[in-house]
Amino acid sequence: MATLEVPATRTSPICQPLPARIEDGAGSGGTDDPGSFTIAEAAAATGVSVHTLRYYERAGLMRDPVARASSRHRRYTEDDVQWVTFLTRLRLTGMPIREMARYARLASAGESSKPERLALLTEHRRRVLEQLDEVQRNLALIDYKIAFYQERIAR
Amino acid sequence: MATLEVPATRTSPICQPLPARIEDGAGSGGTDDPGSFTIAEAAAATGVSVHTLRYYERAGLMRDPVARASSRHRRYTEDDVQWVTFLTRLRLTGMPIREMARYARLASAGESSKPERLALLTEHRRRVLEQLDEVQRNLALIDYKIAFYQERIAR
DNA sequence: GATTGACTTCGAGCGTGCTCCAGGTTCTAG
DNA sequence: CTAGAACCTGGAGCACGCTCGAAGTCAATC
Numbered sequence: 001m002a003t004l005e006v007p008a009t010r011t012s013p014i015c016q017p018l019p020a021r022i023e024d025g026a027g028s029g030g031t032d033d034p035g036s037f038t039i040a041e042a043a044a045a046t047g048v049s050v051h052t053l054r055y056y057e058r059a060g061l062m063r064d065p066v067a068r069a070s071s072r073h074r075r076y077t078e079d080d081v082q083w084v085t086f087l088t089r090l091r092l093t094g095m096p097i098r099e100m101a102r103y104a105r106l107a108s109a110g111e112s113s114k115p116e117r118l119a120l121l122t123e124h125r126r127r128v129l130e131q132l133d134e135v136q137r138n139l140a141l142i143d144y145k146i147a148f149y150q151e152r153i154a155r
Numbered sequence: 156m157a158t159l160e161v162p163a164t165r166t167s168p169i170c171q172p173l174p175a176r177i178e179d180g181a182g183s184g185g186t187d188d189p190g191s192f193t194i195a196e197a198a199a200a201t202g203v204s205v206h207t208l209r210y211y212e213r214a215g216l217m218r219d220p221v222a223r224a225s226s227r228h229r230r231y232t233e234d235d236v237q238w239v240t241f242l243t244r245l246r247l248t249g250m251p252i253r254e255m256a257r258y259a260r261l262a263s264a265g266e267s268s269k270p271e272r273l274a275l276l277t278e279h280r281r282r283v284l285e286q287l288d289e290v291q292r293n294l295a296l297i298d299y300k301i302a303f304y305q306e307r308i309a310r
Numbered sequence: 311g312a313t314t315g316a317c318t319t320c321g322a323g324c325g326t327g328c329t330c331c332a333g334g335t336t337c338t339a340g
Numbered sequence: 341c342t343a344g345a346a347c348c349t350g351g352a353g354c355a356c357g358c359t360c361g362a363a364g365t366c367a368a369t370c
Contacts, residue, residue: 003160003246003247003249003357004159004160004247004248004249004283004286004287005158005159005160005249005356038346038347039346039347039348040346040347049328049329050346050347051328051329051330052327052328052329054348054349055327055328055329059327068348069336071335071336071337071347071348072335072336072347072348072349073335073336073337073346073347073348074347074348086300089293089296089297090297091158091327092158092159092289092290092293093159093290093293093294093297094158094159094160094290096326096327097326097327097328098326114304114307114308115308117304118301118304118305118308121297121300121301121304122301124297125294125297125298125301128159128290128294129294131159132159132287132290132291132294134247135247135248135249135283135287136287138244138247138248139248139280139283139284139287141244142244142245142248142276142279142280143280145241145276146273146276146277146280149269149272149273149276150273152269153269153270153273158327160326193316193317194316194317195316195317204358204359205317206358206359206360207357207358207359209318209319210357210358210359214357223318226317226318226365226366226367227317227318227319227365227366228316228317228318228365228366229317229318246357251356251357252356252357252358253356
């Protein structure tokens with residue numbers, strides 16, 4: 001059964017107030033790369049929780065492990081943030097973690113995997129459209145019932 | 156995060172070959188009501204598993220407990236089957252079990268609960284449309300990426 | 311009267327996607 | 341220097357929606 005699930009809509013919308021990068025040079029985080037995001041900043045930027053960011057990395061969704069400062073704290077690049085943002089789009093359209101992991105593996109395999117990545121996305125798209133259609137059909141039948149109630153009430 | 160989930164598409168489509176009711180009078184099952192369905196027949200008719208039918212009853216989705224033959228076996232009425240069919244529509248559009256249970260309680264409360272039932276369905280409908288919209292928006296962004304891949308490959 | 315098979319209940323188990331906790335660093339502010 | 345916030349890892353816990361196993365009942369058939 002294809003189902004439209006509603007897992008506890010996190011309050012955070014994608015792309016919020018603007019997290020503002022770590023300060024220039026060796027700013028906050030005390031170390032390393034300029035122009036990078038702490039996990040909290042990356043969370044704010046992408047709209048997922050820090051827990052989820054760590055989970056995604058463990059689950060192999062990050063192509064390569066996220067870079068670390070000398071303190072071992074994660075430092076997300078702009079690119080990482082973009083990547084996570086794209087992951088959320090895949091999630092929001094119902095792609096399972098397992099498949100996102102596969103996509104990530106392909107992406108880290110370089111140019112040669114592009115056809116396969118394209119195939120994966122295309123197939124995903126097909127399924128999403130199929131499910132949208134199913135949901136719409138079922139909703140139409142529910143609408144029918146709603147109309148029935150409306151007719152019998154408030155009159 | 157609202158998500159389009161894809162829980163292991165059961166092979167059985169809703170409303171299959173036609174299960175054919177229990178034989179007339181005191182036919183199979185050995186007892187009681189004519190024109191009723193065994194759990195297996197109800198499963199075939201609704202496209203959900205017998206496990207799920209029992210689960211739905213336990214979860215309070217059946218308004219009233221399903222009638223039993225003298226053998227204690229369940230006997231689904233035509234009406235029960237219709238009800239389950241409607242439940243599957245709610246499920247397929249992402250309504251959580253808890254809310255379906257509430258709807259069932261309202262339905263068994265009689266006429267007076269109709270406005271509330273209407274409100275519940277209407278609210279559900281609103282959320283479904285919202286989610287459809289979100290999925291569509293995200294899919295559009297994925298499409299964008301697909302187009303990008305297509306442009307770079309196969310040329 | 312024994313076997314077969316569809317059914318019963320109760321409760322445990324499972325896959326998914328997080329979410330959180332414990333115990334231990336590290337950074338930032340005062 | 342110190343308090344407190346933010347971060348780390350590893351693993352446990354949770355909500356959801358089923359799904360299944362065990363042990364037993366019942367009716368029909370051999």
